[in-house]
Amino acid sequence: MSGRPGDARRNKNVMDRRSAIVITAPELIVAATLTVETRGQGFVEITRDVEDFVAAAGAGDGILLLFIRHTSASLVIQENADPDVCTDLGAALNRLAPAGAGWVHDSEGADDMPAHVKTMLTGVSLHIPVRQGALALGNWQGVYVAEHRGRPHRRDVVMQYVGGRHCGA
Amino acid sequence: MSGRPGDARRNKNVMDRRSAIVITAPELIVAATLTVETRGQGFVEITRDVEDFVAAAGAGDGILLLFIRHTSASLVIQENADPDVCTDLGAALNRLAPAGAGWVHDSEGADDMPAHVKTMLTGVSLHIPVRQGALALGNWQGVYVAEHRGRPHRRDVVMQYVGGRHCGA
Amino acid sequence: MSGRPGDARRNKNVMDRRSAIVITAPELIVAATLTVETRGQGFVEITRDVEDFVAAAGAGDGILLLFIRHTSASLVIQENADPDVCTDLGAALNRLAPAGAGWVHDSEGADDMPAHVKTMLTGVSLHIPVRQGALALGNWQGVYVAEHRGRPHRRDVVMQYVGGRHCGA
Numbered sequence: 077m078s079g080r081p082g083d084a085r086r087n088k089n090v091m092d093r094r095s096a097i098v099i100t101a102p103e104l105i106v107a108a109t110l111t112v113e114t115r116g117q118g119f120v121e122i123t124r125d126v127e128d129f130v131a132a133a134g135a136g137d138g139i140l141l142l143f144i145r146h147t148s149a150s151l152v153i154q155e156n157a158d159p160d161v162c163t164d165l166g167a168a169l170n171r172l173a174p175a176g177a178g179w180v181h182d183s184e185g186a187d188d189m190p191a192h193v194k195t196m197l198t199g200v201s202l203h204i205p206v207r208q209g210a211l212a213l214g215n216w217q218g219v220y221v222a223e224h225r226g227r228p229h230r231r232d233v234v235m236q237y238v239g240g241r242h243c244g245a
Numbered sequence: 246m247s248g249r250p251g252d253a254r255r256n257k258n259v260m261d262r263r264s265a266i267v268i269t270a271p272e273l274i275v276a277a278t279l280t281v282e283t284r285g286q287g288f289v290e291i292t293r294d295v296e297d298f299v300a301a302a303g304a305g306d307g308i309l310l311l312f313i314r315h316t317s318a319s320l321v322i323q324e325n326a327d328p329d330v331c332t333d334l335g336a337a338l339n340r341l342a343p344a345g346a347g348w349v350h351d352s353e354g355a356d357d358m359p360a361h362v363k364t365m366l367t368g369v370s371l372h373i374p375v376r377q378g379a380l381a382l383g384n385w386q387g388v389y390v391a392e393h394r395g396r397p398h399r400r401d402v403v404m405q406y407v408g409g410r411h412c413g414a
Numbered sequence: 415m416s417g418r419p420g421d422a423r424r425n426k427n428v429m430d431r432r433s434a435i436v437i438t439a440p441e442l443i444v445a446a447t448l449t450v451e452t453r454g455q456g457f458v459e460i461t462r463d464v465e466d467f468v469a470a471a472g473a474g475d476g477i478l479l480l481f482i483r484h485t486s487a488s489l490v491i492q493e494n495a496d497p498d499v500c501t502d503l504g505a506a507l508n509r510l511a512p513a514g515a516g517w518v519h520d521s522e523g524a525d526d527m528p529a530h531v532k533t534m535l536t537g538v539s540l541h542i543p544v545r546q547g548a549l550a551l552g553n554w555q556g557v558y559v560a561e562h563r564g565r566p567h568r569r570d571v572v573m574q575y576v577g578g579r580h581c582g583a
Binding site: 094100139152153167171198213215240 | 273274275277279297298314341346350352358365366405
């Protein structure tokens with residue numbers, strides 16, 4: 077086989093579809109932990125909390141990283157315009173990891189093993205680009221803690237910023 | 246319980262299975278946005294575009310981070326040798342998030358809510374190590390934008406490099 | 415619509431639920447590759463190997479990034495207290511991506527295409543915060559290589575640390 081399989085599908089004129097390059101010096105790593113009280117199964121939006129952290133960190137251009145320190149709650153970036161989307165996302169996860177599916181691990185309650193599966197499928201770490209001190213989220217993207225247990229829990233999310241300082245900061 | 250559960254499974258001779266350590270100074274954060282035109286549901290390979298960005302950034306040793314600014318398209322690293330793999334990956338996602346499953350959120354079309362679920366399951370952010378200016382992908386790994394809507398869309402992917410400069414750059 | 419949808423759900427008193435900010439200078443990027451021998455389908459814990467790398471790297475405050483260079487094995491952070499959890503996680507993945515589901519791509523064995531789907535759903539890259547030289551994992555979190563092929567394989571995991579030096583290092 078000559079060349080990588082991707083070659084044939086490559087857009088030859090890549091410069092036309094790539095924006096100008098922005099270069100920054102990595103000056104800071106800033107960290108804090110956000111504690112989120114959930115109300116049982118469902119999605120808790122934390123976009124504004126993350127934005128507040130990025131502002132408090134004096135961030136300029138860089139990367140915001142999030143990590144949730146749990147095995148039955150996860151981090152999800154999804155639409156925050158219509159609350160029905162989160163309802164359906166929860167229903168989808170319930171179908172993919174139903175309670176009462178004959179799980180071996182059932183000593184912590186019928187909702188525990190499904191919560192582990194949902195966490196595995198949706199993930200505990202993600203990052204968001206930061207541009208001129210603002211999260212570079214898409215128009216419809218919000219950041220959520222997804223609680224997969226039935227009862228309310230206190231969940232810790234570690235927020236870290238790596239990048240340059242905000243101009244004037 | 247004494248010790249972490251992982252202890253028993255630990256390979257005692259870890260030095261034998263870990264490569265030498267490479268140390269670099271973080272000198273650069275470089276960012277650009279790639280705009281990808283999709284043709285409706287399916288996988289669009291962007292490996293070469295990402296490689297071009299890493300080269301243009303003057304990257305040496307470091308980390309390449311990708312983020313897609315959408316809620317109905319995602320980023321996937323998968324086999325790029327046999328195109329049938331992507332066909333099957335799409336079929337698998339269709340089974341996990343079928344259209345017509347009684348979604349509450351249906352105002353944007355029958356393909357919209359399944360697209361949100363597929364995006365949640367596959368993710369909007371990932372990173373790839375960079376070694377001596379090249380992506381440290383495995384032999385069979387390619388980077389894809391997975392379009393989950395039925396019609397063509399324009400999708401923005403933010404590419405960021407954090408790391409050292411290429412020797413001679 | 416005035417304001418972002420998240421506004422209404424914002425905790426007004428965010429300072430009360432965010433820990434103090436810790437600031438570090440990014441001084442190091444340290445990289446090494448861990449080679450993991452799997453025994454066929456199942457989860458191999460690598461938490462201690464990652465901890466050993468972070469110690470050897472002289473890490474202080476920063477970020478540990480992991481990347482697996484394969485398309486049929488993935489990285490998962492999940493409970494490491496009760497081994498039954500991993501058994502159930504494997505069973506859940508088998509239900510989501512069954513062998514014999516009429517996959518087009520079957521030239522590499524009946525377990526190959528299900529392994530690609532499971533890898534797509536669980537992911538090949540993640541990060542973990544590092545605080546004062548230690549992984550900031552939750553109490554029950556362990557780091558695993560999830561092998562999705564039936565037979566034993568040798569899997570490469572690239573470990574990278576970005577951050578400050580350990581005090582005294």
